[in-house]
Amino acid sequence: MAEPEGQRAAAAGQLLGLSAQLAERGTALVFDVLLWGQPARAFVLRHDGVLRGYINRCAHLPVEMDWQPGEFLDSDKRYIVCAIHGATYEPAHGRCVGGPCGRSRLIALDVGEQDGQACWYPSRDVRPALPAATPTPPP
16 A cells, blocks of 8 residues: 655655656556565556556456556556456556456555656555575585
8 A cells, every 4th residue: 555645755765767668558667576575566557647556466366467568458548457357447546447356456556756767665565575585606
């Protein structure tokens, strides 16, 4: 869940890439996070001029939703759609608007733009993924 704007300053933003690379209603940037301490994927996309970020997990069943890497929007580029179940979500708030997701919502991330970069601000529930361990050379 997104943190209030006032708490954003206390948390260090995680740079995701150049915000100009996120075209309006285009391909999303997908990245790894820890959701409640467990590995998960997340995504950020630009919709109606605003960056929107969510955990890449359908509210109906916990599966990743993109039909191709980074592709979450329907053919009209209006809604986020789960490629597995057809659950349809409104991008501005992640609220289910059709399909088997009922009255559920996607898990929102606090995202924004800073100095031309897309940024994600971790929360208590969604933290940065641990870096891959560097193998130790044998003695």
